[in-house]
Amino acid sequence: MDEIELQNKKINILFVDDEQNILDGIKRLLRDKKDKWNLEFFTDAELAKEKIFESNYDIVVSDVKMPGINGLQLLEKVKLHLNEKSPEFIMITGVNDKELKHCALNLDATDLLNKPIQREDLLARLNNAIRLKSFKDEICTQNIMLEQQLIQSQKMEVIGLMTSGVAHDFNNILTVISNYNQLLEMLGQDNPAIKARTEKIQTASGHGQKIIQQILNFVKKKDTTFEKVSLNGLIAESVDLLKITLSKKIDINYSLPEDSLFIMADYTQVFQIIMNLCLNAAKAMNNDGRINISLLNNQIEPDLSTAKSWTLLEVSDNGPGMDEEFMKRIINNMSSIKRSQEGTGLGLSIVQKIIKNHSGSLIISSNPGNGTTFKIFFPLHQN
Numbered sequence: 001m002d003e004i005e006l007q008n009k010k011i012n013i014l015f016v017d018d019e020q021n022i023l024d025g026i027k028r029l030l031r032d033k034k035d036k037w038n039l040e041f042f043t044d045a046e047l048a049k050e051k052i053f054e055s056n057y058d059i060v061v062s063d064v065k066m067p068g069i070n071g072l073q074l075l076e077k078v079k080l081h082l083n084e085k086s087p088e089f090i091m092i093t094g095v096n097d098k099e100l101k102h103c104a105l106n107l108d109a110t111d112l113l114n115k116p117i118q119r120e121d122l123l124a125r126l127n128n129a130i131r132l133k134s135f136k137d138e139i140c141t142q143n144i145m146l147e148q149q150l151i152q153s154q155k156m157e158v159i160g161l162m163t164s165g166v167a168h169d170f171n172n173i174l175t176v177i178s179n180y181n182q183l184l185e186m187l188g189q190d191n192p193a194i195k196a197r198t199e200k201i202q203t204a205s206g207h208g209q210k211i212i213q214q215i216l217n218f219v220k221k222k223d224t225t226f227e228k229v230s231l232n233g234l235i236a237e238s239v240d241l242l243k244i245t246l247s248k249k250i251d252i253n254y255s256l257p258e259d260s261l262f263i264m265a266d267y268t269q270v271f272q273i274i275m276n277l278c279l280n281a282a283k284a285m286n287n288d289g290r291i292n293i294s295l296l297n298n299q300i301e302p303d304l305s306t307a308k309s310w311t312l313l314e315v316s317d318n319g320p321g322m323d324e325e326f327m328k329r330i331i332n333n334m335s336s337i338k339r340s341q342e343g344t345g346l347g348l349s350i351v352q353k354i355i356k357n358h359s360g361s362l363i364i365s366s367n368p369g370n371g372t373t374f375k376i377f378f379p380l381h382q383n
């Protein structure tokens with residue numbers, strides 16, 4: 001039978017039976033499992049209970065009839081105390097202990113093991129319990145993650161509201177500046193020195209208004225709407241916004257093909273991809289390094305051998321990179337993963353989801369010390 005693993009860690013199993021010779025027998029039966037399983041044996045049920053409460057066992061195999069606290073009481077106390085973190089319980093009973101068996105199962109024991117204990121029987125039941133425990137642990141992790149995501153998205157909603165409020169006020173302020181500036185321009189019509197300055201003010205406030213509009217568009221939009229989007233325009237616009245968002249020590253550049261490349265996309269979501277990737281790169285580089293965005297036409301997507309034409313959007317940095325193990329986790333695992341304490345570890349899984357929604361695909365290439373490149377393929381929109 002295949003070995004089952006619990007999130008790549010050694011499996012911890014506690015055995016408790018007041019008869020030392022039973023424990024010795026089990027020890028002998030499981031001699032060849034010592035590398036994969038961490039086995040601990042107790043003859044004192046009270047002591048075993050304490051160990052279960054303070055440690056993190058995956059499985060407990062317990063006799064029923066023991067002096068002091070018996071197996072059923074032990075099971076009941078542990079389930080009550082540890083809830084969903086409780087280990088799986090396998091109760092050792094005699095073949096004919098029908099009453100005890102019913103009691104154990106009613107108290108949420110995972111399985112029963114008949115005396116005398118046979119190796120095949122023991123292994124099968126332990127493997128089943130490990131499988132169940134692994135499944136429950138996974139669900140527990142998923143729940144924690146979903147909870148974090150919920151909190152995060154609620155926070156984003158608040159930030160969105162605040163941002164649009166602030167952006168709205170700034171927009172009004174800029175309108176006032178712009179109006180007075182136009183007045184000044186009229187008053188100073190014959191003065192070239194004033195004219196040159198008012199033109200500068202006009203350009204700067206126009207630029208400010210454009211940025212505010214971009215922020216408002218980004219924050220406001222909720223529903224996905226696919227339209228024909230020029231990636232050239234989108235990249236230029238996101239870099240505009242990134243230049244004011246990122247540290248001045250980040251050198252961010254882009255190169256675009258002469259003719260605009262179009263895709264069918266939700267503008268805001270693709271914008272979000274670029275934002276996420278660049279913010280990640282900046283964070284990984286400690287706000288000091290280079291980011292390049294490039295757009296290429298007619299690339300072949302290696303994984304999909306369709307005749308479609310693809311555009312290739314590449315975001316690369318010269319930061320610390322990632323090792324293969326870490327990248328595999330990012331690619332295979334849509335769930336949250338992060339190394340830093342900041343952030344929620346959601347950015348890349350959202351990026352992957354958006355790419356998938358756009359029938360695109362993603363290739364990450366990276367080496368520790370040699371930077372990271374994200375290659376995103378989108379189906380080209382043919383005119």
Ligand SMILES: Nc1ncnc2c1ncn2[C@@H]1O[C@H](COP(=O)(O)OP(=O)(O)OP(=O)(O)O)[C@@H](O)[C@H]1O
Nearest residue numbers: 280281284321338339340343344345346347348372
């Ligand atoms: N360009 C990069 N270079 C090096 N490591 C990176 C790069 N991009 C992402 N990573 C690593 O991948 C992890 C996951 O990124 P992700 O965007 O999913 O989460 P986060 O940035 O930690 O949090 P969030 O984006 O939700 O605020 C990052 O914490 C970082 O360790």
Ligand SMILES: [Mg+2]
Nearest residue numbers: 280343347348
């Ligand atoms: Mg991120």
